[in-house]
Amino acid sequence: xxxxxxxxxxxxxxxxxxxxxxxxxxxxxxxxxxxxxxxxxxxxxxxxxxxxxxxxxxxxxxxxxxxxxxxxxxxxxxxxxxxxxxxxxxxxxxxxxxxxxxxxxxxxxxxxxxxxxxxxxxxxxxxxxxxxxxxxxxxxxxxxxxxxxxxxxxxxxxxxxxxxxxxxxxxxxxxxxxxxxxxxxxxxxxxxxxxxxxxxxxxxxxxxxxxxxxxxxxxxxxxxxxxxxxxxxxxxxxxxxxxxxxxxxxxxxxxxxxxxxxxxxxxxxxxxxxxxxxxxxxxxxxxxxxxxxxxxxxxxxxxxxxxxxxxxxxxxxxxxxxxxxxxxxxxxxxxxxxxxxxxxxxxxxxxxxxxx
Ligand code: PMP
Numbered sequence: 001x002x003x004x005x006x007x008x009x010x011x012x013x014x015x016x017x018x019x020x021x022x023x024x025x026x027x028x029x030x031x032x033x034x035x036x037x038x039x040x041x042x043x044x045x046x047x048x049x050x051x052x053x054x055x056x057x058x059x060x061x062x063x064x065x066x067x068x069x070x071x072x073x074x075x076x077x078x079x080x081x082x083x084x085x086x087x088x089x090x091x092x093x094x095x096x097x098x099x100x101x102x103x104x105x106x107x108x109x110x111x112x113x114x115x116x117x118x119x120x121x122x123x124x125x126x127x128x129x130x131x132x133x134x135x136x137x138x139x140x141x142x143x144x145x146x147x148x149x150x151x152x153x154x155x156x157x158x159x160x161x162x163x164x165x166x167x168x169x170x171x172x173x174x175x176x177x178x179x180x181x182x183x184x185x186x187x188x189x190x191x192x193x194x195x196x197x198x199x200x201x202x203x204x205x206x207x208x209x210x211x212x213x214x215x216x217x218x219x220x221x222x223x224x225x226x227x228x229x230x231x232x233x234x235x236x237x238x239x240x241x242x243x244x245x246x247x248x249x250x251x252x253x254x255x256x257x258x259x260x261x262x263x264x265x266x267x268x269x270x271x272x273x274x275x276x277x278x279x280x281x282x283x284x285x286x287x288x289x290x291x292x293x294x295x296x297x298x299x300x301x302x303x304x305x306x307x308x309x310x311x312x313x314x315x316x317x318x319x320x321x322x323x324x325x326x327x328x329x330x331x332x333x334x335x336x337x338x339x340x341x342x343x344x345x346x347x348x349x350x351x352x353x354x355x356x
Contacts, residue, residue: 004341007319008150008294008332009172009193017246017336024242035242040235045242049231052245056202059248059257060181070203070223070231071191071241076171078221079188079201080106083167084113086223087142087186089213095119095140095164099156100127100149101325102169110144119143126326127152129286136162141213142185148173150193151323153296153330154289159183165209173293174202175251176335177261185209194293194334196244199237251335260335267333267342268292274346278353280304284326298328304356311348311355320345 005012028035029044038045049071056069072078083106088094092114096107098121110116117140120131127149136143142165148155150172159166165185174189181187185206192198203223210224219225219233226233254260272290275281275297284296299305312320322330333342 001316003316003318004337004344005318006331006333006337006345008323008330009190010198011193011319011332011334012336013196013243013247014250014336017243017250020246021239021243025239035239038238040232040238045238046232048242048245049236052241052248053231055245055248055252056204059175059251060187060204061178062181062204065182065206066208067204067206068227070205070226071200071236071244072203072226072231073199073201073237075198075201076102076169076188076190077105079169079203080109081112082203082221082223083142083144083186083188084110084116085213085215085217085221086210087165087167087213088113088215089141090114090215092141092213093117093137093139095136095143097121097131097134097143097145098123099130099146099154100152102150102171103144103146106144106146106169127154128284130154130156130289134160136160136164138163140164142167142209144168146171148176148291148293150294150332151330152326153283153285153291153294155291155293157289165206172332172334173291175248175257175260176264176293178258191240191244193332194336195247197240199240200244202244247336263339264292264333264335267337267339268295270339270342270346271295271331271333274349278349280353280356281349284322284328293332293334295331295333296322296326296328297331298322304352307355308348308352311351312345315344315348317345317348 024035053069057063095117098118120134122131144167146169167186168184171189172193187204189202191200275283320329322328
């Protein structure tokens with residue numbers, strides 16, 4: 001039986017994407033060849049890369065606005081160092097918002113390159129909210145933030161107005177909600193949450209911010225080189241890009257990011273309403289900053305853990321335990337999670353209430 005998969009990443013993808021991807025492993029485009037055995041320079045794969053790059057921009061409303069989309073390797077963790085390498089000037093500085101573990105990891109990398117100002121942090125409160133009311137130095141080379149904090153279940157609802165380029169790690173909420181993406185100059189996201197299998201990293205970059213740092217950048221870390229090579233500087237992660245394309249096509253068929261956002265809001269609403277109603281549970285994140293992708297919650301009484309765990313496992317739910325730094329539970333309800341699966345979890349929470 002197919003499980004209700006709440007894993008934070010790698011995570012659920014649409015069932016029809018799994019089916020199409022399986023077919024392409026056996027016989028890609030009726031070519032008599034597997035997608036896994038063809039050259040990345042073949043006409044068929046170049047078409048996949050081109051469509052994936054242009055569809056990513058289209059879904060974000062960035063077509064024709066001076067942006068380029070790339071599918072690179074190395075995960076968001078490599079983007080943590082590519083951002084300062086490409087954007088921080090020699091003797092320059094960067095501003096970072098510390099909203100969680102991944103933001104902290106990005107800050108660590110930036111420090112290798114130069115002065116890294118942390119404009120605000122919610123570390124003291126175990127990152128249970130998004131810091132607000134901070135000032136971004138106007139002489140920073142860029143401002144970096146994390147739109148959705150996968151571990152803590154918080155999400156930025158507003159982004160600061162600033163004169164400096166904005167860099168955003170959107171690993172866990174890319175393509176899940178409509179924003180004015182033209183306010184961002186560099187967006188990156190590991191594919192393995194809302195887009196595809198692990199192995200590809202989407203990078204969306206405004207071309208005119210590049211080649212201004214004055215640094216000599218090693219080729220594989222140079223966004224401008226990847227753009228010139230049309231995201232084929234070296235062998236790209238062929239299968240991860242193909243599956244990402246299938247997911248992007250699925251989002252488009254659903255009506256685009258705005259339509260998917262409506263479904264995501266309905267799912268999040270259903271679950272948070274139960275967390276707030278059910279006297280056995282409490283939410284882990286500040287209400288105004290709650291993520292509609294990673295819903296973190298705790299049992300009020302740890303004595304109920306065993307019973308609750310047995311109930312959700314029996315209901316075919318997988319991947320619910322929270323990250324060790326928060327404890328409790330984390331329901332990752334990415335784009336592909338059907339509302340019916342969220343209802344199964346809500347029913348289990350109600351069942352616990354009537355049982356104890
Ligand atoms: N940023 C965020 C918000 C994440 O959730 C993760 C992974 N969970 C990362 C960065 C690190 O991504 P990767 O494993 O692709 O390097």
